[in-house]
Amino acid sequence: MIDRFLKIREDSEQLCKSLLIEDYSVQAIEFTSPPKWHLAHTTWFWEEFILTKHAVNYSVYDEDFSFLFNSYYNNVGKRVLRPLRGLMTRPSVNEVYIYRKYVTDAMVTFLNTNPNNEILDVIEIGINHEEQHQELLAYDIKYTLGNQPTFPSYKNSYKTKVENQAASFIKIKAGLYEIGHQESSFCFDNELGKHKVYVNDFEISNKLVTNREYLDFIIAGGYQNFNFWHDEGWSWVNTNSIVAPLYWYKIESEWWNYSSSGLDKVDLDLPVMHISFYEAFAYCEWKGYRLPTEFEWEIASDQLQWGQLWEWTNSAYLAYPGFNKLAGALGEYNGKFMINQMILRGASVATPEGHSRKTYRNFFQPNMRWQFNGLRLAK
CATH class of the missing domain: 3.90.1580.10 (paralog of FGE (formylglycine-generating enzyme))
Incomplete structure (x- = not known):
């Protein structure tokens, strides 16, 4: 579980490796989200649903982050409205990465305590949740860059292939x-x-x-x-x-x-x-x-x-x-x-x-x- 968790955390960050710092905060249209928001939201998920509820003596990284990076969970509390995610120039991209490391390290420590099966079920949801956001992140990056006047290239491996089988x-x-x-x-x-x-x-x-x-x-x-x-x-x-x-x-x-x-x-x-x-x-x-x-x-x-x-x-x-x-x-x-x-x-x-x-x-x-x-x- 620790290996899977660390892999999905790293995979999310790898998706952003070819971005310029200016790309991280852009919300090109209402239905997309900035890369910085995806990185922070998937981190908040672990903090909110695992660490604050089950990790002994866990200290929340920043009390404001639940308001900034909650997506649609009304049961958790108030949140920034989706169309406004691109207006958040703060926290900085660097701080979001620091936040990710803070929560990732705390999660590894927690996973080493051998949590029970009920908690492991929620962790499984969390892994799949971050994987979903990785795909959404791919969509949103393409939309942002695909609406630039110069149509810039960027690195990813998402290539479709010709289907060579005879049609039937x-x-x-x-x-x-x-x-x-x-x-x-x-x-x-x-x-x-x-x-x-x-x-x-x-x-x-x-x-x-x-x-x-x-x-x-x-x-x-x-x-x-x-x-x-x-x-x-x-x-x-x-x-x-x-x-x-x-x-x-x-x-x-x-x-x-x-x-x-x-x-x-x-x-x-x-x-x-x-x-x-x-x-x-x-x-x-x-x-x-x-x-x-x-x-x-x-x-x-x-x-x-x-x-x-x-x-x-x-x-x-x-x-x-x-x-x-x-x-x-x-x-x-x-x-x-x-x-x-x-x-x-x-x-x-x-x-x-x-x-x-x-x-x-x-x-x-x-x-x-x-x-x-x-x-x-x-x-």
């Missing part, structure tokens, strides 16, 4: 299938409880939709034809003048997109990414297919090569039968977000190793597209 549809027979986490390993509460669903015969693509295929939708006027869109999606397209996936730019009649290597011509053979649920749905409508439900995706997952991009499904984020929230602040982790959000399944190239599983239920509002996502067709 996998046939799944109708029947009663068991859904939800069924192993003894860790899962989040929203993956429980295990239950059965009946599905009709369906087919699901063995490949993600590519940039080439999605470009055909653009050229065919998909963004100008209301017939392919939900009414809410059509309003979003027109209100925001959306004409292509996020980070795509048309320069002298050619499409370019931004990645960690800077601005390059769109690689037509790579899976399309950074599209909203609205766009994924509209593409399916234009193509004459549909998105899979999250249950269909999970049933077919063992036959899919998944993990490059989170995949939109046509399922709303709702509780499974028998879902129970934990008491207190940790009960706010998932349950209170089960409204107005859509499920994505799988994982992405930015998902930390060991953090993914076929029952994982990621969720975002249907207009969100800065996450590393794509789509797979079903019929």
Whole structure:
């Protein structure tokens, strides 16, 4: 457990190694958070949920930090509102790193006291929580740098790959299938409880939709034809003048997109990414297919090569039968977000190793597209 804990602490900091000091405090848009905030919030989590409650004689690093770096835990107390995270030039980046070391050292000392299984369960949540923030940090860094006028390059290893298998549809027979986490390993509460669903015969693509295929939708006027869109999606397209996936730019009649290597011509053979649920749905409508439900995706997952991009499904984020929230602040982790959000399944190239599983239920509002996502067709 100590080795795992130290690794995730180091991994978070490694993500920021290529940043300039000026990059740490920027909040490019309301739904992102500054890198400095992520580093401090994931540290506050350990201080709040483990050290202050269970470590003997632990002294809080700074009483103000709970207000500054609490995210959404109403049970813990007041906090800085999310849109204001980028206004915090204090504490300094250097002090946040000092704070991280202070809490990390205290956690190692505490872990050496052999905490009981109940506490270890919360520590397991904390490790997975920091891994989630590592992926969000990757999204937020890309959004900040991808909206710079010079499109700067930066270091990371998050590269998608061309899927070389011959395109085909996998046939799944109708029947009663068991859904939800069924192993003894860790899962989040929203993956429980295990239950059965009946599905009709369906087919699901063995490949993600590519940039080439999605470009055909653009050229065919998909963004100008209301017939392919939900009414809410059509309003979003027109209100925001959306004409292509996020980070795509048309320069002298050619499409370019931004990645960690800077601005390059769109690689037509790579899976399309950074599209909203609205766009994924509209593409399916234009193509004459549909998105899979999250249950269909999970049933077919063992036959899919998944993990490059989170995949939109046509399922709303709702509780499974028998879902129970934990008491207190940790009960706010998932349950209170089960409204107005859509499920994505799988994982992405930015998902930390060991953090993914076929029952994982990621969720975002249907207009969100800065996450590393794509789509797979079903019929």
